[in-house]
Amino acid sequence: MSTSDIDFEAVFHALPGAVALLSRDLVFADANEAYLSLSGLTREQVMGRYLFDVFPDNPGDPSASGMRNLQASLRxxxxxxxxxxxxxxxxxxEDPDRPGVWEERYWSPINVPVLGPDGAVALVLHRVEEVTELIRARGTRSGGDGARVLEAELYTRARELQELNTRLREAHAREREVALHLQQAMLPVPDPLGHRAAVRYRPATGSLNVCGDWYDLIDLSDRDHTVVAVGDVVGHGLPAAGVMGQLRSALSAASRVAGGPAQALDVLGLYARHVDGAESTTAVSVFIDWTGHTLTYSSAGHPPPLLCHPDGTVTFLDQATDPPLGARPEHVSRPQSQVGFTNGSTLVLYTDGLIERRHEDIDTGLHRLADSLTRHRTADPDQLADALLTDLIPPAGITDDTALVVLRL
Known part of the structure; x- marks a missing residue:
C-alpha cells in the first residue's frame, strides 16, 4: 500500500492517545475521539474555539498556573x-455536569509543530496524557497527605526544570548574540560596487540556529574584474561562525591571485582540509569581467547563482558544479564555466536558507526565486533584495540562515 492510499484523517481520529490540532492562534482545528472522550466534551463544543476559552484556569484558585504554562509552551x-x-x-x-465545580487533574502534555509546504509552522499538535489516577494511587500508598506531598514534589521539580530551561535559553541567546556580532563584523559591505550591489543577511528564527553563511565582494587590482562569492558552513553557533571567518578570508586571498574561480576554490578546498569543521562547506565564486561582459563561475556543491537578463529570462549558472569542500578523499581540480551578460542584467547569489523548505523539492524553491526575480527585475538592487526576501521567506521565519547578494551588471 502506498501513502496515497492511506486515509490519514481516519488514522488521526483512531489514535489511542488524546491529540488535538491547534492553529497558530491556538484555536481548535481538529481533535481526535480520544481527546474528546478524555475532556468530556463534544466536537461542537471545541471546534473553532480558542483553547483557553474551552479550558480556562480555575477561577477559584489564584495560584493556578497550569493553563498559563501550557499557553507559554504552545506559543x-x-x-x-x-x-x-x-x-x-x-x-x-470544570465538571461538565456540575457548572462551577472544578476537579483536580494532572496532565503530561507534549506540543509539536506541524509544518506547511513552505516550511513554516501551520498547526500545533497538542498531545496530552492524563495521570490523575496515578498521582492519587501514589498518594493513597503514601498516607492521607501523600497526594499533597507528591504534588508539592512535582511542582518543585517542574519549577526546577523550568528554571533550567530558562537558563539554557538565556545562555543560547547570549551565544547567538555573540555569533551574530562575529558574523556581521566579518561580512563586508558592498563598497566595490556601491549602488550597483545590495547584500542582506537574515538569521534563522530559532535561537540556536546561527550558522556559517557568508558573502564577499572583491574588486581586483585591474578594476576591470570583480569577484563575488557566497558560502555556507555546516553547523551552528560560534564554531560555525569561526570557521566561516577563516574560509571567507582564505577565499578572499585566493581570489586576488587566482586565474579564475575554479582555481580559487581549489585553493580553498586544500585549505579546508586543515580546518576543523570546514568539511562539507559549500561555496560558489563568480568572476565578473566588466570589459568582456562575461561571468566565469565555479561551484563547490552550492545552489546555482541566477542571471536575470533585461527581458526577464533567467539563466541558472549550474554548468560548473562540483561536490562541497572536502567531500572527495583525493583532491581533484574543479570545473568552471562562462556565460555572457548585457548591461542591465542582474546577478543573484544566495545561500540555501532562501530556497530550501522541509518536505519540498529544491527545484520548487529555485523556480520561486526565479519568478520573483523576473517580476521585480527593474527595481534597484536594494529594493530588489528586499522584494526577494519578502517573497521567499515565510511569515513565521526560516530555520536556516540566509545570505543574499544582488548585483546590477
Whole structure:
C-alpha cells in the first residue's frame, strides 16, 4: 500500500492517545475521539474555539498556573518550530455536569509543530496524557497527605526544570548574540560596487540556529574584474561562525591571485582540509569581467547563482558544479564555466536558507526565486533584495540562515 492510499484523517481520529490540532492562534482545528472522550466534551463544543476559552484556569484558585504554562509552551512551539515536552502539570477542569465545580487533574502534555509546504509552522499538535489516577494511587500508598506531598514534589521539580530551561535559553541567546556580532563584523559591505550591489543577511528564527553563511565582494587590482562569492558552513553557533571567518578570508586571498574561480576554490578546498569543521562547506565564486561582459563561475556543491537578463529570462549558472569542500578523499581540480551578460542584467547569489523548505523539492524553491526575480527585475538592487526576501521567506521565519547578494551588471 502506498501513502496515497492511506486515509490519514481516519488514522488521526483512531489514535489511542488524546491529540488535538491547534492553529497558530491556538484555536481548535481538529481533535481526535480520544481527546474528546478524555475532556468530556463534544466536537461542537471545541471546534473553532480558542483553547483557553474551552479550558480556562480555575477561577477559584489564584495560584493556578497550569493553563498559563501550557499557553507559554504552545506559543513558543508556534513561533520557534521546536517541539516542547512539558513537565507534569496540574490544571483543574470544570465538571461538565456540575457548572462551577472544578476537579483536580494532572496532565503530561507534549506540543509539536506541524509544518506547511513552505516550511513554516501551520498547526500545533497538542498531545496530552492524563495521570490523575496515578498521582492519587501514589498518594493513597503514601498516607492521607501523600497526594499533597507528591504534588508539592512535582511542582518543585517542574519549577526546577523550568528554571533550567530558562537558563539554557538565556545562555543560547547570549551565544547567538555573540555569533551574530562575529558574523556581521566579518561580512563586508558592498563598497566595490556601491549602488550597483545590495547584500542582506537574515538569521534563522530559532535561537540556536546561527550558522556559517557568508558573502564577499572583491574588486581586483585591474578594476576591470570583480569577484563575488557566497558560502555556507555546516553547523551552528560560534564554531560555525569561526570557521566561516577563516574560509571567507582564505577565499578572499585566493581570489586576488587566482586565474579564475575554479582555481580559487581549489585553493580553498586544500585549505579546508586543515580546518576543523570546514568539511562539507559549500561555496560558489563568480568572476565578473566588466570589459568582456562575461561571468566565469565555479561551484563547490552550492545552489546555482541566477542571471536575470533585461527581458526577464533567467539563466541558472549550474554548468560548473562540483561536490562541497572536502567531500572527495583525493583532491581533484574543479570545473568552471562562462556565460555572457548585457548591461542591465542582474546577478543573484544566495545561500540555501532562501530556497530550501522541509518536505519540498529544491527545484520548487529555485523556480520561486526565479519568478520573483523576473517580476521585480527593474527595481534597484536594494529594493530588489528586499522584494526577494519578502517573497521567499515565510511569515513565521526560516530555520536556516540566509545570505543574499544582488548585483546590477
Amino acid at each position: 513558543r512551539v508556534a513561533s520557534t518550530g521546536e517541539s516542547d515536552s512539558m513537565a507534569l502539570q496540574r490544571y483543574d477542569v
